[in-house]
Amino acid sequence: MTMVVHSTQLLKMAVLTVFFIKATTQLLSLPNCPTKCGSVTIPFPFGTTKDCSLDSTFLINCNKTSSSSTSSQVPSLPHSNQSVLNISLNGELHVAWPVARDCYAEKSKLVSQIYRGIDLKHFSISSTQNKLVAVGCDTMGALTAYDDVGNNYTTGCVALCNGLDDIVANEACSGTGCCEISIPQGHVLTKIIYTSVSVFNNHSEVYDFNPCGYAFLVENGAYNFKSTDLLKLEKEFPMLLDWAVGNQTCHQTQKDLSNYACKDNKSTCYDATERSGYLCRCFHGYWGNPYLIHGCQDINECMDSNDCVEGATCINTPGSYHCLCPARYEGNGKLNGTRCRSNTKSRKEIILITALSASISLVALLVGSFYAYLALKKRKLIKLKEQFFQQNGGLLLQQQLVMHGGSDETTKVFTVEELNEATNNFNQSKILGQGGQGTVYKGILQDKRIVAIKKSKINDPNQIEPFINEMIVLSQINHRNVVKLLGCCLETEVPLLVYEFISNGTVYQHLHDQNQSLKLTWKTRLRIAKETAGVLAYLHSAASTPIIHRDVKSANILLDHNLTAKVSDFGASRIVPLDHSQITTLVQGTLGYLDPEYFHTSQLTDKSDVYSFGVVLAELMTGKKALSFSRPEIDRNLAVYFVSSMKENRLLHILDNNIDDVNTEQLKKIAHIAERCLRVKGEERPTMKEVAMELEGILVFEEHHWGSGKLSSDRAASSAINVENGVYRSSTISSNSYSINQISMSLIGGR
Ligand SMILES: *[C@@H]1O[C@H](CO)[C@@H](O)[C@H](O)[C@H]1NC(C)=O
Numbered sequence: 070m071t072m073v074v075h076s077t078q079l080l081k082m083a084v085l086t087v088f089f090i091k092a093t094t095q096l097l098s099l100p101n102c103p104t105k106c107g108s109v110t111i112p113f114p115f116g117t118t119k120d121c122s123l124d125s126t127f128l129i130n131c132n133k134t135s136s137s138s139t140s141s142q143v144p145s146l147p148h149s150n151q152s153v154l155n156i157s158l159n160g161e162l163h164v165a166w167p168v169a170r171d172c173y174a175e176k177s178k179l180v181s182q183i184y185r186g187i188d189l190k191h192f193s194i195s196s197t198q199n200k201l202v203a204v205g206c207d208t209m210g211a212l213t214a215y216d217d218v219g220n221n222y223t224t225g226c227v228a229l230c231n232g233l234d235d236i237v238a239n240e241a242c243s244g245t246g247c248c249e250i251s252i253p254q255g256h257v258l259t260k261i262i263y264t265s266v267s268v269f270n271n272h273s274e275v276y277d278f279n280p281c282g283y284a285f286l287v288e289n290g291a292y293n294f295k296s297t298d299l300l301k302l303e304k305e306f307p308m309l310l311d312w313a314v315g316n317q318t319c320h321q322t323q324k325d326l327s328n329y330a331c332k333d334n335k336s337t338c339y340d341a342t343e344r345s346g347y348l349c350r351c352f353h354g355y356w357g358n359p360y361l362i363h364g365c366q367d368i369n370e371c372m373d374s375n376d377c378v379e380g381a382t383c384i385n386t387p388g389s390y391h392c393l394c395p396a397r398y399e400g401n402g403k404l405n406g407t408r409c410r411s412n413t414k415s416r417k418e419i420i421l422i423t424a425l426s427a428s429i430s431l432v433a434l435l436v437g438s439f440y441a442y443l444a445l446k447k448r449k450l451i452k453l454k455e456q457f458f459q460q461n462g463g464l465l466l467q468q469q470l471v472m473h474g475g476s477d478e479t480t481k482v483f484t485v486e487e488l489n490e491a492t493n494n495f496n497q498s499k500i501l502g503q504g505g506q507g508t509v510y511k512g513i514l515q516d517k518r519i520v521a522i523k524k525s526k527i528n529d530p531n532q533i534e535p536f537i538n539e540m541i542v543l544s545q546i547n548h549r550n551v552v553k554l555l556g557c558c559l560e561t562e563v564p565l566l567v568y569e570f571i572s573n574g575t576v577y578q579h580l581h582d583q584n585q586s587l588k589l590t591w592k593t594r595l596r597i598a599k600e601t602a603g604v605l606a607y608l609h610s611a612a613s614t615p616i617i618h619r620d621v622k623s624a625n626i627l628l629d630h631n632l633t634a635k636v637s638d639f640g641a642s643r644i645v646p647l648d649h650s651q652i653t654t655l656v657q658g659t660l661g662y663l664d665p666e667y668f669h670t671s672q673l674t675d676k677s678d679v680y681s682f683g684v685v686l687a688e689l690m691t692g693k694k695a696l697s698f699s700r701p702e703i704d705r706n707l708a709v710y711f712v713s714s715m716k717e718n719r720l721l722h723i724l725d726n727n728i729d730d731v732n733t734e735q736l737k738k739i740a741h742i743a744e745r746c747l748r749v750k751g752e753e754r755p756t757m758k759e760v761a762m763e764l765e766g767i768l769v770f771e772e773h774h775w776g777s778g779k780l781s782s783d784r785a786a787s788s789a790i791n792v793e794n795g796v797y798r799s800s801t802i803s804s805n806s807y808s809i810n811q812i813s814m815s816l817i818g819g820r
């Protein structure tokens with residue numbers, strides 16, 4: 070075991086070392102050729118000698134200069150003796166070029182006039198990325214450009230000024246003291262002569278502060294005009310040249326590969342855009358020098374930029390990378406892509422098990438066929454049912470139930486026949502509702518019990534996991550305000566879940582459905598809120614393992630004939646391992662109810678349910694939908710609208726019109742709870758336990774003051790009041806409702 074670990078570590082180190090060496094010995098020039106001249110990198114095809122460059126075209130002189138006190142090497146173009154500033158393999162070459170000038174003595178006598186020229190044999194002057202600039206107050210900058218076939222083009226601009234004041238205030242190169250103009254476009258320019266001349270009277274009017282006029286070529290953006298330049302401007306400016314290999318296109322070159330310059334086989338050729346010839350580039354996912362064999366190196370995307378989702382493992386491959394989702398997740402793990410979805414593994418397992426069992430049974434069938442010849446037809450049918458059972462996660466379910474300690478005694482496994490009979494073969498008329506997860510049918514069992522049967526969508530394997538999940542979660546919950554799961558059926562093509570039938574629709578329908586005759590009173594709403602809070606508190610802390618509902622919303626709170634709340638739809642719920650307070654999941658939920666913090670971090674905690682509950686509470690108070698596109702944009706999200714209204718003290722204005730006869734103090738208390746639940750930061754929100762206790766407290770208080778003063782019988786039964794220093798003990802929570810102890814405590818504590 071230790072040996073294995075040791076050797077993997079060694080391997081990792083070896084891989085890292087190789088990478089490190091590779092990265093530092095990136096090939097830039099031919100072997101034994103200098104890669105640098107002074108501080109400038111000289112990548113092949115350029116070189117400082119004939120042997121080090123592709124051909125004489127790419128020869129760069131690297132002469133020592135003794136102009137400055139410290140002699141250093143400076144690369145220069147051989148024919149023009151101008152220094153090279155930088156060489157890029159994308160076809161650009163930065164060089165320095167001097168200014169042209171015309172200077173005058175005091176009495177407007179011309180002292181000197183220097184023309185400048187660029188005459189290139191192998192490179193061309195980028196017409197798009199350079200421009201002509203003239204600086205002076207009596208100055209015209211002018212140039213004549215020659216293209217590769219001998220045509221010439223002339224252009225120029227004029228810079229004038231009267232004094233320095235205007236210029237100091239606005240140092241823009243726009244005609245006053247400085248002008249600029251683009252050079253003739255659309256030609257391959259190999260030669261340019263440029264100069265500056267006086268326009269009016271040899272600088273006699275402006276001699277004091279501008280004795281010379283200047284003109285120069287400069288790369289776009291590399292010169293900023295300053296008023297001091299009018300006095301003296303003698304330096305070189307960076308300019309951009311275009312280079313390419315040869316004067317043929319890729320297509321022409323590839324006919325004769327002997328001269329093909331893209332030497333690395335992980336590279337490709339492309340035509341130069343502003344001139345003849347072609348260039349090479351490494352394939353996507355590689356970097357380096359495509360003009361050299363082994364010049365292109367794999368980019369390790371996992372070390373720098375990649376778009377793997379959090380939690381996925383990045384794996385580098387030659388020229389690419391992929392993102393590996395954690396075990397039991399499928400998808401490509403990329404932000405843009407299918408990300409990671411849970412399920413595959415279990416699905417694969419099921420398929421594997423199915424395949425295994427199918428092959429085993431095939432053998433058994435062959436052996437037994439001698440005897441079971443006549444019973445074969447019947448067996449086939451059973452086999453099919455079994456296969457459905459397995460495919461629908463029956464095995465997984467059994468395994469999970471054992472793992473989570475759930476008992477399958479409370480949940481019954483129904484047969485297809487039973488459910489077919491109950492629903493009249495899933496007759497259309499029996500449909501109660503249709504949702505993202507499937508269709509819900511009303512059914513009547515043989516013992517006359519009315520049930521709701523949820524049927525997953527056919528042929529959608531993604532729907533099976535939420536089903537199994539819901540079964541596992543519900544099998545562990547026994548709470549009077551949670552819709553009861555009676556059982557399931559896995560023998561059909563798609564799994565079926567059987568619940569107790571809740572007759573009175575959802576809170577959502579009662580609040581938002583115009584046709585709903587029955588309007589919920591404020592007291593009922595408060596009780597629904599309390600009951601829902603109680604369920605969530607129970608799920609978070611009292612169930613055998615904490616459960617996060619993940620999809621708390623008014624549409625998931627059902628109401629029975631007494632308008633008692635029944636929380637439903639645990640398809641998205643997560644069981645939290647005891648040693649984790651938060652888990653990373655794919656964000657799931659309903660817009661309008663979704664916790665913004667969870668949405669941004671993917672970190673699921675019980676506080677996400679608290680947020681959703683806050684939205685439900687706001688919904689109960691305002692009668693407005695959590696998200697409504699019929700409202701103005703800023704009011705679309707109820708949570709935001711509610712909190713801002715509270716801040717502006719407009720709470721009473723946004724209340725549901727159907728709420729009347731309400732105690733304002735009480736309303737404010739409830740609104741305050743909702744506001745705290747809706748805090749953006751999860752840690753600032755109260756726990757569901759606190760919320761449930763506060764709501765319970767408010768209700769009891771109301772009953773004492775405005776109600777009959779009578780506690781319901783089950784509360785009255787438990788009479789001992791035990792405050793215990795005001796410390797709430799979760800162990801005293803009963804699975805059905807809070808005992809009087811906690812209620813009185815919160816009463817006392819709240820005042
Ligand atoms: C310097 O450049 C000249 C051409 O400008 C060239 O002839 C000479 O070989 C180069 N090298 C040295 C060391 O002078």
Ligand SMILES: *[C@@H]1O[C@H](CO)[C@@H](O)[C@H](O)[C@H]1NC(C)=O
Pocket residue numbers: 136150
């Ligand atoms: C090249 O330019 C340097 C200064 O930039 C100068 O010292 C040298 O004499 C020039 N050589 C030639 C051959 O023009």
Ligand SMILES: *[C@@H]1O[C@H](CO)[C@@H](O)[C@H](O)[C@H]1NC(C)=O
Pocket residue numbers: 154155156157
């Ligand atoms: C030279 O060009 C390369 C590539 O365009 C760039 O990364 C580098 O910063 C440039 N160096 C200088 C000194 O301009």
Ligand SMILES: *[C@@H]1O[C@H](CO)[C@@H](O)[C@H](O)[C@H]1NC(C)=O
Pocket residue numbers: 213220221
């Ligand atoms: C520019 O080209 C024209 C012909 O197109 C020619 O007559 C003229 O002399 C050329 N000028 C220069 C400066 O080369």
Ligand SMILES: *[C@@H]1O[C@H](CO)[C@@H](O)[C@H](O)[C@H]1NC(C)=O
Pocket residue numbers: 177178179269270271
């Ligand atoms: C400008 O200088 C030139 C050359 O010195 C001279 O021929 C010309 O007359 C001068 N123009 C003015 C307006 O002074």
Ligand SMILES: *[C@@H]1O[C@H](CO)[C@@H](O)[C@H](O)[C@H]1NC(C)=O
Pocket residue numbers: 315316
């Ligand atoms: C292409 O370049 C070669 C040598 O570099 C030269 O002989 C040939 O004339 C050029 N062809 C064109 C069309 O410019």
Ligand SMILES: *[C@@H]1O[C@H](CO)[C@@H](O)[C@H](O)[C@H]1NC(C)=O
Pocket residue numbers: 334335
């Ligand atoms: C490139 O050449 C190497 C051998 O030098 C070979 O192993 C590799 O498969 C080639 N790659 C491609 C993409 O042709």
Ligand SMILES: *[C@@H]1O[C@H](CO)[C@@H](O)[C@H](O)[C@H]1NC(C)=O
Pocket residue numbers: 405
């Ligand atoms: C990913 O999405 C962004 C923006 O939606 C887009 O610009 C980018 O091209 C996408 N990347 C891939 C690899 O699809």
